[in-house]
Amino acid sequence: MPMLKCPGTRVQFPPPPLKMEIAKLAFLETYTLNDNGGVMGAILVTDAETKPLEFRVTAPIKPTSFQKTLYGDVLLEHILVELISVPLLNAVNEQIDLIIVKDPLFLGANQKQGIRVVRLLADEKQKSISNTALEALNTPMNGAAKGFIETSKKFAEELKGIKTSLEKISESRNLSEPFERLKAACEQVQLQRTND
DSSP states (O other), rough: OOHHHHHHOOOOOOOOOOOOOOEEEEEEEEEOOSOOOOOOEEEEEETTTTOEEEEOOOOOOOOOOHHHHHHGGGGHHHIIIIIIHHHHHHOOOOOOOOOEESGGGGGGGGGSSSSEEEEEEEEGGHHHHSSSEEEEEOOBTTTTOEEEEEGGGGGGGGGHHHHHHHHHHHTSOOHHHHHHHHHHHHHHHHHHHHHO
């Protein structure tokens, strides 16, 4: 079919979504310790079938009252991005294609390193207030008919390609389940530390 051109006008079509082949995922999470013991960060690197390849955990991070005063409202974001995500991502040996998180503050890691960070959520009402983009996943999640992924608005054009890849993975795997493994692993690490 011939295309008609009008002088002086340019028709721009949106580019096709970028296809992203995901061979290795990283699930990044925090674990709050009892009795004001601080917070630990953990990362679980898996293959596309969510089989574990590498696990790393931080030492407990317990900010002082002086740090709480100096950082104020940005303390938790500083801990999650600068003291947990960046060091853990630098420590892993595996080449990661995508990082999946549940806490919206981890999205700040998108500005600190080159691997895309997306947040997994079951309800679009959980969307961050911050400057983010949201895409629906056509896959059940935590009892909901579908889930959602969110990332920094700067990387919104990548979400469609990521969505397609994650939907393919979620046909046979529950993308929320590795977070349960991370929590159980952190509990075991902490129990071992207290017993030593």
